[in-house]
Amino acid sequence: MNRMVTVPAGTTVLSAIREAGIQFEAICGGKGTCGKCRVIKISGKTSEEGSCCAKFLTLDEQRKGYCLACLVQVWSDAVFTIPIESRIDTPQILLDIAQTIQTISPSVHKYLVEKNLNYSLVTLGPSIRFAGYDGKRPVMNENQRDLIINSAHPLTATLYKKTEESLLIALEEHDTTERLFGIALDLGTTTVVGLLVDLLTGEIIKKASTLNRQITLGEELVTRIAIGRKEEGRKELQIAALGSVNEIIHKLTHGSGIKWNEIYDICLGGNTIMTWLLAGKDPTPLEYVDAQVESNPVLLNAETIGIDALPLTPIFCLPAVSRFVGGDAIGDILTSSMHKKTEISLLIDLGTNGEIILGNKDWMVSTSCASGPAFEGAGMRSGMRAMKGAIDTVKIDKSGQVIWHVIGDTDPKGVCGSGIIDAAAAMAHAGILDISGKLIESAPGVREGEHGLEFLLVPSHLTATGKDIVITSEDMAYLMDSKAAVLAAIIVLIKKYRLTPLDIHHVYLAGAFSSFGNIENLISFGILPEFPSAEFHRIGNGSLAGAYACLISSSLRKEATDIAKRMGYLDLLVDNDFIEEYWGALRIPEKDELFLIP
Template structure:
């Protein structure tokens, strides 16, 4: 029987002015991804986060039946034509507007200038080629060695081997020890002075950050960043593991990770004027799931409790992963520790230098997944916690990433009790990000809008009733860039209480397990955007962190990128 022909439909997206052709019945969320548009989608298309709002402006679409666990739009939003992209199927030619609150753009990305302990000793070096005396022997009968090199015999193609034997002209060989077996990358005249280049990459769940480095000197030549293309398939790690449960899904996520890194490589090449093919080494720090997905390893076993995870660094070739650098370049992924403590936490440790200190240190890296490390030069222990994406602005009614227009800080006038705020880029407020949420929680307590039990107080003039329950109005709709009130609801407060309890509880568990107290910790390292932008005193007052009375607090910055850089330029750090 002849299969019925599937109708092709055109879907327009504004204000990007993009159009994509898809088969009838395609999910609108998939069509948006096909159009190359970055849109919020924390739940990965399950309909539970309510962040992928779009507005139907022309045509019609098929709405999926609402489930009890799904996120429902308000009646006002439905009247204005709002839909959740992941709950809509395209049934005819249509046009949608993606409102400003649903777009992902202009992220505030933390890039830290990095440093290392010790000298420059990269995995890729040049060595002088020495050949045995001819003594009348043909070239093919003579031996070749690399002056100063004492490692395993490097692999090389027949073409390169014959090139080595072809002449007595002084030459240099570029050898890479980044892969399990050393590899001969190239042969050049002995007097050639072209530098060797490498890149260090922080492969984050949300963002990918990289820096281009001169391997001869350790100098950082350029930095670049982009959003991780895997966001389209879910922002949570477990969502991505589920997506990768099929071979096709795993291939898709592997390509997305590689393409994201290639976007950064392209930026670095453009800014520096250096050809990507001249990049001969790559070091990547990412969490355990990101490492698996980038390297095409099935991550499904990571869902199992107490499953053992290899602590050996993953070594691949750039060609195998599809990276736009020298095809025989090695790719070194910082090793994982456990299911939810990965190479990014190892990078934090290297950056903090915990393994060199006699004093007890605590590293706290809070994101969707919280990673906490306790230790000194003699020992180290770690724990992870599901702190949730609240501190990244997700899961909160008016929450958003640290992007342009996000409220990043909130404070109270001590004389008047008035609450003020600032936004990233001094733009009109679009929502509130993690650092602003923490500040706001403290401000609400100070002004009486939030009581000791974490309940909104109707006696405060800014606490009003809504169909979804009580809410605190921080910015009225007339003053926002979206036309919607920026609010904190009682449900948001409950979620924040769970998140802060997870983080503070994990720290307490780790200290208790190793019979330490807050008085024993001498150095507190706060990694990532949490440490760079959050008011630490407010984090303590809000209950995210305990108070460490004698500890020196250090903002670690992007410890993951710093760790990748350290292993790029130093074999000792590897």
């Protein structure tokens, strides 16, 4: 990659990679538990935790110089290669949104300034008016007031309506009332996606996406909470998130004819932890079951936290319900409109953390489950995120031949979440897995590997890495754990309200995995129960769509807050029924079984 960085002796290779600003796989954040931060040592004096490296690397890989970046310390000038499977290359990021707004009513508006230099007994000075504005007198500071009085040019004022009062957030020379822009953001655990929007028309001018720079510090939310306990770590996480957001703003404004100082409003959807870390709040309370989370939106401005926009540009973060059901889930609900329907709906958003919401216009309840990063390709021997080179669909024909499709139509490097589910469902159907998800030793394609039984998905001569792509016994145990957690969470939520799948009329699938995953395989593998009465809807990136909706409709901001305040939350960590249902969900349903909740 032709990158050089200077670090103190004794620094780990992972720390050096972070210092160099390279996007790199490090799912566990450097704890030595995921085995994904692979590098190849070319030269230099180093020391390493050999036993831990051996756990994740084959003997052939070790002979070739492979090691784990988080466990290797450098003690001299050294050279390392980052192998292709450890690089993050052109991730497949969901950009589609399924939200259309009929009435455009943003929270920011522009008005021409009218001033009367004659002395006023009411204001004790020159009077200032905003043409067409009929609300309460806007809040302005002395500098803004002096600028209006002393300016020799016509001025345009941008007012932001914050609750019942309006704030003067920008003054510009000349008439700029036809230029009013905002940005909608989805600050995800792994990815950040943004929309540049004309606030006068609602038109989406441009889309952009990037990876959340926090992922090199650790992909799992619990890892980031642990880092954020200390002020230094919290600042590092905030800077990483801000860097990602500012990168999005640069991508959106570059070449669009719109400048960064023409961004007057920002609306953001994200889970509770991501929102707190962006705001610089201590996430430690979110470790506890009884964590108290405000159901009001987090309100910031660009100058306070360092976002590249006008200093007083407001940032509206969609409100959260609980520590693991955040503004991204509220965005999903706004996008689905399930809160307006008489019929009962179920909304499922699967990622590293799974959010599940049940209800209708009269009531709603939510829960979350630690589905783990398996559905995003992490934690698996040949797993990877959905990006160029990832197998995203798998079939096994009657002859036992494995058929796959690769993102980017290139040689495969690994298999992502949707491909893993396809493969598992196909393996179960072909008799390669038993009902408990274990590999059957005598089945076609199953062989003995260095760490137990494994199924050969793609032989080495057909891969980009020159290594076999396999699904191991450990992979299947991890996947079964994740799928059981999701299914058990759904079952518990439905049973608590004395319902059955027959009572569910709409199932909304949100997020990248839910939107790309094969619904038939999600059911046949037992991640979802069957819903005979339900219509399935893929709503895409509901978090982004919800942020867009709140950006161009001030009334939907109030609606989002109302949803958060009236929604119940069931914490499965203290629910006895969850453990029972979890053990029951650790199986693959029979082919002829109607997989309903009894």
